[in-house]
Amino acid sequence: MKRRNFIYLTGVGAAAAMLPAIPVWGNEIPFEKSLEYVDPASKKIIADVALNAARSKGATYTDVRIGRYLNQYVVTREDKVENLVNTESYGVGIRVIANGSWGFAATDKMDKDSIAKAAELAVAIARENSRLLAEPVKLAPQTGYGEVSWKAPIEKNAFEIPIKEKVDLLLSVNDAAMKGGADYINSILFMVNEQKYFASSDNSYIDQDIHRIWPTFFITKINKETGKFETRNALSAPTGMGYEYLDAKPEHKIHTAAGTVYKGRYDMLEDARQGATQVADKLKAKSVEPGKYDLVLDPSHLWLTIHESCGHPTELDRVLGYEANFAGTSFLTLDKWESKKFNYGSKVVNITADKTEKGSLGAVGYDDEGVKCGKWDIIKEGILVNYQAIRDQAHIIGLDHSQGCCYADNWSSVQFQRMANISLQPGKQPLTVDDQIKNVEKGIYIVGDGSFSIDQQRYNFQFGGQLFYEIKAGKIVGMLKDVAYQSNTQEFWNSCVAVCDQRDYRLGGSFFDGKGQPSQSSAVSHGSATARFKGVNVINTARKIG
Incomplete structure (x- = not known):
């Protein structure tokens, strides 16, 4: 099984303390490979191998999760691109009940023999776990759905948007903040696509395509006389949408006594301009x-x-x-x-x-x-x-x-x-x-x-x-x-x-x-x-x- 690689966003200067640790796991892949999609029919073949292998070893229940997890992030600071990363993690996890106990095994080797061995290992683990079991697992009943699918109702796949367009957006956000008086700004676009397939001995075969996006920034302004500083983070919300999240229209803006906030969509450029003003006000606040x-x-x-x-x-x-x-x-x-x-x-x-x-x-x-x-x-x-x-x-x-x-x-x-x-x-x-x-x-x-x-x-x-x-x-x-x-x-x-x-x-x-x-x-x-x-x-x- 591939080791997870945790990549942490870091920065320099006062803004660094405000950057979150964003874990991204998997292997780096070319950006265009993110647009590939694995056919559900081939996933069903893989799932059936696991289901049959587990049943043959005595599992009374089995579920199989085949996952392709894509992560992409673009990181900038002031007028520089700090990082561009595109990763993929692809494999299968198999969970079983045997002797009344749970067992689990996983592999990224997607050939039939490796998948069957992982299923058999999950059963062996369940049998060992059962030796310490106080009472058997009791599952709520669940009727299988057969072959079904679900796709996030996105309008724009963020992975299809050219990297240059994303970089240009972030650099324009940074420029707006710096012109507004910010001393430092880091801006980030983080995008996720989970392509998940679930199969179980309850006779469910479920294919799902999930999208999430988070545009954010971290502004810092320093009082040159005192050395004190204040920060203002983006007022965006990470969301289960596509790139359309960044297409804010007037109806998506709520004007409050504290400035503009956003409902359903987000104007990153306007928020950066507003943020640069507000972080300066924070330095003078009572x-x-x-x-x-x-x-x-x-x-x-x-x-x-x-x-x-x-x-x-x-x-x-x-x-x-x-x-x-x-x-x-x-x-x-x-x-x-x-x-x-x-x-x-x-x-x-x-x-x-x-x-x-x-x-x-x-x-x-x-x-x-x-x-x-x-x-x-x-x-x-x-x-x-x-x-x-x-x-x-x-x-x-x-x-x-x-x-x-x-x-x-x-x-x-x-x-x-x-x-x-x-x-x-x-x-x-x-x-x-x-x-x-x-x-x-x-x-x-x-x-x-x-x-x-x-x-x-x-x-x-x-x-x-x-x-x-x-x-x-x-x-x-x-x-x-x-x-x-x-x-x-x-x-x-x-x-x-x-x-x-x-x-x-x-x-x-x-x-x-x-x-x-x-x-x-x-x-x-x-x-x-x-x-x-x-x-x-x-x-x-x-x-x-x-």
């Missing part, structure tokens, strides 16, 4: 006075709070203590769900899980167990009503079906329970961002995500952001800095008093949500409209304690 404030939280910020305080704690494996890596376990123990009255938030808090939302990072037709994806309630009018579960967990919470949220980040990784798109539903009454601000006597309007911390039960937390605006008597009066708010999950969501309507609903998200050991990374979106929270504790991050 440091916040600690205390209780009403918070008006933009979706470009709130997605991360939803992710950490709603997404992770409702993952059933964390609730059960089966998983604790990266994000710990969960305070949302089964007794809280069983009570049917656990007060998670206020009446306006409605949180759903959805693996089908168009444009979201997690949108697929079927999960990596061959379960057709859908949408379900997690929090309804403030009450915990459900979790996120997969086939071997469903019976624990009385479900007769999986919720379709099983995922592996590569053919060589075993699939397990991963977060669906977890979103705060918009309010039902007409309400704009301006309306929210008018209703605040003393508050802060926060745009963009920033640093955060949260405890290992997903309960006590602290969140920062990108841009902070002081609200007095219903009006924005200036920019603030050094802002972070502290709360606990239950207290915070119970302080939610209003959510803007559907017109303001937008997606944020992460390409790199880590989980598991060995660790895997998944892509997930979180939607919301701008929401208002009463009386939240705000601290000054620049002041020393004691």
Whole structure:
């Protein structure tokens, strides 16, 4: 099996600290090879070899995932191209149940003998695992779909766009930021195409073509007299779209008191110009006075709070203590769900899980167990009503079906329970961002995500952001800095008093949500409209304690 090569984006100067580590695995290939597509009929032949080999060795259940994972990224800094990378990872992962236990093996050797040997190895591993088994795996029933396919509804395949066009866009973004007064800027285009084929002994043969894209930048401006600097990251959201994501029209722009934000599409050039102005304003901003404030939280910020305080704690494996890596376990123990009255938030808090939302990072037709994806309630009018579960967990919470949220980040990784798109539903009454601000006597309007911390039960937390605006008597009066708010999950969501309507609903998200050991990374979106929270504790991050 090929070793994964992790390529980390790095930079120099003050902007380097703001660059994320973007893992890209596989072998470098020519750009034009990314446009090839493997015929589903040939994948079915491979899958049947594995299914038959596993069954012949005694497997009572088998699924086969044939994956071709394409990654492309373009990285620039100021007037230079820093890196151009195009990779492919192609292979097959085989998961079985034998003697009541799971076994898994994978290979990138795509001849029939190698695939049959991998299937036999998976069965042998399952038999060894069964020696330590307390009780056999219990799968929720799943009727096979036969031969079906699902394709992301993109308009422009990002891999078909010439590299020169992508480079020209990023360099023009950099130029706009530098002309606007930025001292440093890194800009990045990151594109993913997952060509996934799933087959199982339940008689499913599912071919899927998934596309994702993330245009982003990191601006830094330095005060030459003091040496202090401020940063402003892009307000883009990574998204499950094609290159059309960069075709923003006037109807995709929402003009707020903090500037322009984007719904559904993104204008990278305009955001860079705006960012250069705002990062200069941050250098002159007033440091916040600690205390209780009403918070008006933009979706470009709130997605991360939803992710950490709603997404992770409702993952059933964390609730059960089966998983604790990266994000710990969960305070949302089964007794809280069983009570049917656990007060998670206020009446306006409605949180759903959805693996089908168009444009979201997690949108697929079927999960990596061959379960057709859908949408379900997690929090309804403030009450915990459900979790996120997969086939071997469903019976624990009385479900007769999986919720379709099983995922592996590569053919060589075993699939397990991963977060669906977890979103705060918009309010039902007409309400704009301006309306929210008018209703605040003393508050802060926060745009963009920033640093955060949260405890290992997903309960006590602290969140920062990108841009902070002081609200007095219903009006924005200036920019603030050094802002972070502290709360606990239950207290915070119970302080939610209003959510803007559907017109303001937008997606944020992460390409790199880590989980598991060995660790895997998944892509997930979180939607919301701008929401208002009463009386939240705000601290000054620049002041020393004691």
